[in-house]
Structure formats: structure tokens, C-alpha cells
Amino acid sequence: MNRTVEKGKTLLVNGPASVTVVSGKAEVFGTVISNSGKVILREGKQLPFAVEETTTFDLSLAEKATAEEVEGDTIPPSWVESFEKIMELQTKPVTIMVLGSTDAGKTSFCTYLANKLVNQKKRVAVIDGDLGQSDIGPPCTVAYALVSKPITDPFNLQARNAVFVGVTSPEKSVDKAVEGLAALRQEALSNTPDVIIANSDGWIEGEEAVKYKIRLAETIKPDIIFCIQQEDELAQLVGDLEEFKTTIVDSPSVISQRNREKRKNLRELGYIKYLRNAKIQSFPQGWLKIEDNDVFGLGRSHMSFREASKIYELLGMKPLHIVERGDAISVIIGKRRWINGENLKKIEETTKKKAYVIRKGDEEGLLVALYNSERKFLGIGVLQEIEYLRKTIKILTPVSEGIAIITIGKVKLDKNMKEIPALEEENQQEYTAFSRLF
Numbered sequence: 001m002n003r004t005v006e007k008g009k010t011l012l013v014n015g016p017a018s019v020t021v022v023s024g025k026a027e028v029f030g031t032v033i034s035n036s037g038k039v040i041l042r043e044g045k046q047l048p049f050a051v052e053e054t055t056t057f058d059l060s061l062a063e064k065a066t067a068e069e070v071e072g073d074t075i076p077p078s079w080v081e082s083f084e085k086i087m088e089l090q091t092k093p094v095t096i097m098v099l100g101s102t103d104a105g106k107t108s109f110c111t112y113l114a115n116k117l118v119n120q121k122k123r124v125a126v127i128d129g130d131l132g133q134s135d136i137g138p139p140c141t142v143a144y145a146l147v148s149k150p151i152t153d154p155f156n157l158q159a160r161n162a163v164f165v166g167v168t169s170p171e172k173s174v175d176k177a178v179e180g181l182a183a184l185r186q187e188a189l190s191n192t193p194d195v196i197i198a199n200s201d202g203w204i205e206g207e208e209a210v211k212y213k214i215r216l217a218e219t220i221k222p223d224i225i226f227c228i229q230q231e232d233e234l235a236q237l238v239g240d241l242e243e244f245k246t247t248i249v250d251s252p253s254v255i256s257q258r259n260r261e262k263r264k265n266l267r268e269l270g271y272i273k274y275l276r277n278a279k280i281q282s283f284p285q286g287w288l289k290i291e292d293n294d295v296f297g298l299g300r301s302h303m304s305f306r307e308a309s310k311i312y313e314l315l316g317m318k319p320l321h322i323v324e325r326g327d328a329i330s331v332i333i334g335k336r337r338w339i340n341g342e343n344l345k346k347i348e349e350t351t352k353k354k355a356y357v358i359r360k361g362d363e364e365g366l367l368v369a370l371y372n373s374e375r376k377f378l379g380i381g382v383l384q385e386i387e388y389l390r391k392t393i394k395i396l397t398p399v400s401e402g403i404a405i406i407t408i409g410k411v412k413l414d415k416n417m418k419e420i421p422a423l424e425e426e427n428q429q430e431y432t433a434f435s436r437l438f
Helices: 077-088 106-119 174-187 207-220 234-239 260-274 305-315 339-351
Strands: 002-005 009-014 017-028 029-035 038-041 046-061 066-071 094-100 124-128 142-146 162-163 197-201 225-231 246-250 279-284 289-291 321-325 328-333 354-359 367-372 377-388 392-397 405-413
Touching: 002 009, 009 017, 029 392, 038 046, 046 066, 046 207, 077 225, 077 246, 094 106, 106 124, 106 142, 106 197, 106 225, 106 367, 142 174, 142 377, 162 174, 162 377, 174 197, 174 207, 207 234, 260 377, 289 392, 305 328, 305 339, 328 339, 339 354, 367 392, 377 405
Parallel strands: 094 197, 094 225, 124 197, 225 246, 289 405, 328 354
Antiparallel strands: 002 046, 009 046, 009 066, 017 029, 017 038, 017 046, 124 142, 142 162, 279 392, 321 328, 367 377, 367 405, 377 392
């Protein structure tokens, strides 16, 4: 349907939708759309089309999509001032960091700054540090890209590299997230950018969140930190960042708030994007380096034959595999096998370690990352099966060449790429659930 919007107004569109400028001119986060320019909005995304001259749009809205007109430009004046501050800085590259709560407008702000800088012929690198709402790389990764032309959604950028953290929140893997961002910053510097924009996640509440953001700042070493807030939710964090130059930035008043389900849906669109054209492939375990593999213990032996025999005797059976890991033991059995709870207690008393039971098939659906021998990120996959006797591993992935390293994540997907709990709860009455192993 066609819709004409007068100069000085903004058309707010919530996806999924497609917007084509039939006549006139509008601006989206610094990107000018005119002359039949078309923008696709994915579900859960909102874009403001600021009308610079009376403009007619051709709108195609899905069932849940909306389009409404508001007066004026929805870009806060503090965003314009932030861009001007960046242009005044004399260092090269200028490194900026963006902090804010969930749905504060961090990604929109980063997109605006990147577009304005690109329009000034600046070479821009964007580092995406939001594991749960990844725009540049797959979900559960931190990634970076170079921006060579104006964009409306960083989801359409091509990642230059990514680091798989394997979780949707840094709260569960702080060290790995920080190390990943440090590595990406170093690689981004090698591309000689004029400006590096480092976006972050929305975890800001509590002492651990504040410590994490401070570690990020110490790692990224920004020349300026932009703190987007709606009220005063960043007050404590800003106070603890006193050694850095910080600037408070306003959150747009019309920003769309997404609940947990909408954020989950956005991640699932990411899984679908990065697993398109995937095929099941089988790999000998000995050909690969398998990381974050303590639960399954693939490709290596964890105890002597004598120790294993003692475990078999205590169990009253021979399992498919036994993994000794720190203060715990994983006992892996067939789908239809059963272990007496008293026998598990005997193992714990003898070994002084907590005993966990994993059934063959519990691994199905776990998200994995694939790297080459030089640790270049190749893509993601979904673990299909571990064949303990044949010592092979089956993975659903579009990546077909160069795989040397596999990292096992802690997120599990069903066959429709929907996130599901790490383990079905059935048959887990007598021992601790599999998810606690992570």
C-alpha cells in the first residue's frame, strides 16, 4: 500500500516489513533512501524514516508489523552532538565504546554513528559485543565488520571474523567474552580504520555486570565511552568508569521495547541465516581439535584401564564412555540403558567426585563453532550425534572445507532452529540434570 508522509515527520516502521521510497527522500540513521530505494525490516526491528521532503512510501507489512507517523525527527540531539565530538578527536584510530541497557538504542546509535562517519569518508570498523542479540555475527559470538557504505541494519554486514563464546549472555562466560573482544579489537586495528565502534550487551545491573563492563573498557581502551540511558540506570557504572572519558547520550523516546520472547526470535533468525544450506557431515574425532569438550571427553582418555574397570564394576555395567573431569565424572550410557542410583553413590564415595549421567543423544542440537587451523572463524553448526564406538562426530553445517577446530557451545536447538533447554528432564530423577555440567 502507498502512504504519503509530509516533510518534517518520521514514519516509524516495525518489522517484518518492506519499505520502498516511491518519490521524495527519507533518512534512516544517516542513510538517505530515495529513487525507489528499498529497505527490508526483519521481525523485532524498528526503523525511523525521517522525511526530508514530502515522501510517498510503498509499504508491505506482515501481520505483526506496524507503521505510524510521529512529529519531527526521532534522532535525539545528543546523537548529533556525539558525532561532532568524535569528529573533533585527533587520535587515529578513534576508539569509541557504547554502553546501555537492553533496548536502550545501542545498535541504532552505533548504526547512526557509522553512517555519519562513512558519509565523511571515514574508514569504520564495528565490533559487536552483544552475544544475545548479535547483529554482525551468529548468535553466541562476538564479531566485527568493516563498514564501507551507509547501512540500515548491521545484520546485513559481512563479518570479517568472529569468536564463539557459546552462550547468549556474557554473565555465563565473562573471561571468554573479554578475550574474544580483545582478539577482535587487535584484528580490527590491522585494517587501519579511522574509527572503531565497539557495541556492548545490555547486562548492566549488579556488581558483576559493572565489573564486566569495566574489564571491557580496560580491554578496548576507548577514547570516549557513550552511555545511553533512559533515566539514571547507568549512574553506578558511569561513576566507576571515572578514569575514562564518558558522555551521557539520550535513548530515543519512541524506541520499541522487546520482551524476552522477541529477543529469542531474533536470535533464531540468526541461527537460520548462518545455517542456511547446511548438510550433515561426519568427522573422525582424531582429525579435529575439539574444545569446551570436558563434558563429553572426545578424542582423549581420562583414566587408566584399571580405574575404568573399577568404575564398570561399581556401576554393574560397561558404559559407552567415561570422562573424568576435575571434581566430577561423566558416565555416558545408551538411550535405553539405566543406572541404579545406589551404584552412582558408590562411585562418588570411591572417587570423591560428583557423578553425572549423560544419555547418548543428549548432545543432539548443541550449537558448535567451526574454525580452520589458523583459528579463523568459518561458521556455526549443530551437533547431531557423537558415535563413541566409531569415534566420529556428526555436525549439521554449511561449512564444508578447512575445518580443524570445533568448539562446543551451551545453547541447544531443535530441528526448526528454535532454542530449547539443554536436556530433556525425563529420566533425570535420580541424578543431577545434564545442564548443570555446563
